[in-house]
Each structure stands twice: as structure tokens, then as C-alpha cells.
Amino acid sequence: MGKRSARALNHFTDRSLHVITSSYPDRESAFFDSPREQRYIRHVKARTANQQALLDAMAAQAVTLALGPAGTGKTYLAVATAVAALDDGDVDRIVLTRPAVEAGEHLGFLPGSLEEKLRPYLRAVYDVLTERLGGKRLKTLFAEGAIEVAPIAYMRGRTLNRAFVVVDEAQNCTYAQLKMLLTRLGWNSRMVVTGDPGQSDLLTGLSGLNDIAERLHAIPGIAVIRLEDDDVVRHPLVQAMLGAL
Numbered sequence: 001m002g003k004r005s006a007r008a009l010n011h012f013t014d015r016s017l018h019v020i021t022s023s024y025p026d027r028e029s030a031f032f033d034s035p036r037e038q039r040y041i042r043h044v045k046a047r048t049a050n051q052q053a054l055l056d057a058m059a060a061q062a063v064t065l066a067l068g069p070a071g072t073g074k075t076y077l078a079v080a081t082a083v084a085a086l087d088d089g090d091v092d093r094i095v096l097t098r099p100a101v102e103a104g105e106h107l108g109f110l111p112g113s114l115e116e117k118l119r120p121y122l123r124a125v126y127d128v129l130t131e132r133l134g135g136k137r138l139k140t141l142f143a144e145g146a147i148e149v150a151p152i153a154y155m156r157g158r159t160l161n162r163a164f165v166v167v168d169e170a171q172n173c174t175y176a177q178l179k180m181l182l183t184r185l186g187w188n189s190r191m192v193v194t195g196d197p198g199q200s201d202l203l204t205g206l207s208g209l210n211d212i213a214e215r216l217h218a219i220p221g222i223a224v225i226r227l228e229d230d231d232v233v234r235h236p237l238v239q240a241m242l243g244a245l
Contacts, residue, residue: 068227170195175208
């Protein structure tokens with residue numbers, strides 16, 4: 001392993017609080033290609049005031065909507081919080097869902113089981129889960145049902161008790177889909193809905209995320225956190241491009 005990759009790997013085995021950084025290329029080459037099982041730090045630390053507001057909201061509220069542009073840490077913080085809740089025994093399982101909407105390309109039929117069909121759509125979530133739990137433990141939790149991938153199409157009629165539900169890429173959900181998902185919330189459960197209203201892959205006017213957020217923000221027990229371009233923690237050029245595009 002080269003010096004650069006070794007430094008990146010040491011960053012993720014450090015026992016101090018993990019700060020979301022823009023060093024994702026090093027992380028990709030050092031960690032995801034590494035066959036060894038690693039031990040990972042448990043806590044995350046916000047880099048911006050809005051990220052801290054999101055962490056505080058997820059800790060205090062039953063339902064949190066996190067809206068903001070790409071790279072602001074919405075999915076990362078939501079999944080990391082879900083893992084911490086599972087580890088602490090606050091919930092019995094993590095339920096992951098997102099709309100199966102492709103970003104402009106149609107890949108056609110995907111082979112495999114239901115979980116395998118959805119895996120490409122949940123790649124970002126799987127990356128965070130692997131980072132937080134390690135590959136072996138993640139497989140064990142999936143096998144035990146402690147982590148579940150639930151397609152939106154199969155969620156109607158369910159009641160999710162003692163679960164931490166993460167709805168990712170919610171800008172690609174219609175108003176009716178989000179209403180259905182939000183009303184699945186059961187006893188001792190929490191739900192985090194993340195999405196970027198500016199990057200919907202639905203036809204204009206079909207996304208229900210902004211409408212849902214406007215209607216729910218004043219309800220006690222529900223938090224709506226809006227992240228901005230200044231909260232982007234990817235490559236510095238991402239923030240500049242968001243301002244220009």
C-alpha cells in the first residue's frame with residue numbers, strides 16, 4: 001500500500017471523532033479496495049452549523065427532513081445516526097428506502113434478489129454502512145434482519161415499530177409516496193427523510209419534497225433542516241459549481 005493510501009486508511013482507524021472531510025478520493029482507494037476488516041470510530045462531528053442543527057434534530061425529534069444540495073452530508077449523517085441508535089439499543093432495526101428512479105439513464109432489467117436489484121440505487125447508503133460497521137458485521141446485521149432494504153412499492157400497509165427509517169433521495173418521491181412513507185412511523189421509531197429539491201429526476205412538478213416540508217415544518221416533533229451551498233463538504237469545486245450551475 002502506498003504512502004498516500006496508508007495515510008488515508010489511518011485516518012479512518014483513528015479513535016478521535018470523525019470529521020466529514022473532502023478527502024473522499026483517498027478514502028475510496030484506501031478503504032473500499034482493502035480486503036481487511038477494520039475497526040471504526042463511532043461518533044461523527046459536524047463541520048458546519050447547519051450540520052450540527054441536523055444532528056441535534058435527529059437526536060431530539062421523531063421525524064426529521066433534511067433538504068439541501070449534493071455533498072452537504074445529509075445521507076452520511078442520517079445513516080451514521082441510525083447506526084448509533086441501533087448500537088445504543090434505541091431501535092431494533094434500520095430500514096432503508098429510496099425511490100428506484102434512475103438519473104437520466106435507463107439500465108433496464110436488473111438481475112438478482114430484491115435486495116440485489118435495489119443495491120445500485122442505495123450505493124451511497126451501503127458505503128456509509130460499510131464504513132460505520134465494517135463489512136463482516138454489516139453482512140451479519142442484514143442476515144439477522146437488523147438492517148432491512150425496503151422498496152417504496154412494498155411499504156404500504158406496514159407499521160414500523162422500534163425502527164430507524166432512512167428515506168434517501170426523497171426529491172424523487174411524489175407527494176403521495178412521501179405521505180405514505182411518513183405515515184408508516186410506529187411506536188419508538190424515528191424517521192429521517194433526505195433529499196435535494198434541486199436535483200429531482202421526476203418530471204417538473206411531480207416531486208413532493210418541498211410541499212411536504214412546507215406543510216410539516218410547524219408540527220411539534222418534526223424538524224425541517226435546510227442545508228445550503230456553504231455546508232458542502234466535498235471537493236471545494238463542488239461548492240463553486242453549485243453556485244454557477
